[in-house]
Amino acid sequence: MRRIKEEYDIVIIGAGLGGLLCGYVLAEEGKSVCILEKNAQIGGNLQTFKRDQVKFDSGVHYIGGLDKGQALYPFFKYFNLLDNVDKELLDKDAYDVISFGSEDILYPHGQGYENFVQQLIKYFPEEEAGLRKYCEEIRRICKEFEWYNLYKDYEETDEMSTFSLSAKEVIASCTDNEKLRKVLAGSNLLYAGEGDSSPFYIHALILDSYIGSAYKLKHSDQISKQLRKDLKKMGGQIFINSEVVKIENTTKQVQHVVLADGQQIRGKLFISNLHPTLTFRLLNTEGLRKVNVNRMLQLGNTASSFILYIKLKPETFRFTNSNRYHFIDEDVWSSHHYDSDNWLKALAIFNSRPDSNTQYAHTLTAMAYMNYEDVKKWENSFNTTLRESERSKEYLRFKQKKAEELIRALSRVYPGFSSCIESYYTATPLTQRDYIGSIEGGLYGIKKDYRAPVKSFISANTKLDNLFLTGQNVVLHGVLGVTISAMVTCQFILGKKYMLDKLKAYV
Incomplete structure (x- = not known):
């Protein structure tokens, strides 16, 4: 079994779809990537389970926009999913x-x-x-x-x-x-x-x-399995049964994360695929702007x-x-x-x-x-x-x-x-x-309200220089929403024009 190294270019908390997609993008760019998942199965809502010799999808039952010229098509082409998902x-x-x-x-x-x-x-x-x-x-x-x-x-x-x-x-x-x-x-x-x-x-x-x-x-876990396979080929590492219990940070940046077994993992950049409230519960919020912290801890x-x-x-x-x-x-x-x-x-x-x-x-x-x-x-x-x-x-x-x-x-x-x-x-x-x-x-993360859109708007770019957010709370839930969320997260690391141009090659 591969051991977790002490330091990576990118440390991602949570192997839901958003974390896997961010890991793929950044591993392809040559970054050393470590994805930490607290449970035994990756994929978040893509997880499946087997009972009485039958396999059930836990959350994702159908997806849209997959034909050429439609919204999800270029993303599935880029992530090598279009021809590898039944x-x-x-x-x-x-x-x-x-x-x-x-x-x-x-x-x-x-x-x-x-x-x-x-x-x-x-x-x-x-x-x-x-x-x-x-x-x-x-x-x-x-x-x-x-x-x-x-x-x-x-x-x-x-x-x-x-x-x-x-x-x-x-x-x-x-x-x-x-x-x-x-x-x-x-x-x-x-x-x-x-x-x-x-x-x-x-x-x-x-x-x-x-x-x-x-x-x-056919089954939603095809997506996470294919992403894991390709991530491994690119040198990315995914560790299950690895729960992050603390994010050590100053008022400027994250220094390292701490696992349940006490192990510390350093990184140049950190991405949290957790719900923003859960992310902020792991942070040392002393010295951070109280109004921002309170907002993130009280999201509906x-x-x-x-x-x-x-x-x-x-x-x-x-x-x-x-x-x-x-x-x-x-x-x-x-x-x-x-x-x-x-x-x-x-x-x-x-x-x-x-x-x-x-x-x-x-x-x-x-x-x-x-x-x-x-x-x-x-x-x-x-x-x-x-x-x-x-x-x-x-x-x-x-x-x-x-x-x-x-x-x-x-x-x-x-x-x-x-x-x-x-x-x-x-x-x-x-x-x-x-x-x-x-x-x-909660079925779909943060509740959005048209009467106060700014209140439920979550930026992928946090006030800490090297901490970013991704997942269904950043843009939109669902396979399409989380995929776009991952691209928005990566644009803060690699540049917006670079990311847009990269994806447009697959339209």
Whole structure:
């Protein structure tokens, strides 16, 4: 086994996607790179796990913008991922479907802007103008982001006005039809959408990538495995089971990090892929600006979730090449607000099959919002691969109760569904906290608010000369957002023009 050296050019804390991508870029530039991961598996939300001889994706279920000319294509080309990741195109006419209550109608989101419009006109024949306005609003906003449009020459824009638009209000401005408004906002579980705060730019960037092209990955850990393989070839080192417990710093720069076993690792530059709040908890903040420290320690976070991972009995549940967002409560913007008697308001449902030759799914994953307060009483217990511990029987009973409630809800969506289940496994906000490292199990990191965009803006460049941030909190969550975040981080080290020119070669 390779030993950790005492000093590197680049020390990266956390082997989530952002840390791996930064490591790749900088190792390719000839830097000595060390990535430190506290858990046994790398990849963050790309992690998978195996239960009952079936593999489940923990977080990433589909990705968008992968075709030539689209946002993610040049990045996947540069990172040697495009031809090394097995993927399957989701239904072109309905990559996502939106449904409500006991209605039988499945409202489709189609791939390709014209197709997107045409598929929904079938259900809203009087709303063509509104649908086209909605598509134009998405494209207009997406044009404002340089890293999202590498094929264009970038011009300076008034970015704050872009960040200050409400997703709910922009959608409402496109149509007076209440049902269509709900359908257009129906996949907002992708960003934990809230009517009183969610910015339109997040909605636009995510939807644009999927409308461009939407792919289901065979397994999400293909990405992290390929990056690890190539990093190793370039001399980069990744160390699992290596938790950073302290960042030693002066008021000017970081000197070294300290691992749980007491080992000290020095570096010229340091990149933290951790949540910014977790990063600042590791720092010596004495002498740093209090207003900045307090802001980073008090960042608001998105809602968390309860997830049910189900192994299906063979040939019992027909596979659909779409993802489904089902709303039990038709208010699509407040599904995270609930009381104990009315917990389930919305479901995100993803099914997968072992190969493209079968008509039946072998797994189904269902996700519903769950607030951290529901599991807070057990927050002092931890359970990871490295720190296995049995949580209380009360916690296990809580999980079983919630799983049974979710299965009953799924059986109303798919009559007879409970008879298709062979086994199931659960994840709560505590699971996501322990394995992903998110504050209170937050689904998508820091909560963005169009009313105060600067408040939730996190720069990759910190006040310490040699400490940088990366990951889903810097730009945007998801594979595309974190990839762009890594490029933004690296631009502070290698230069913006250099990085843009480098990536444009792959457009």
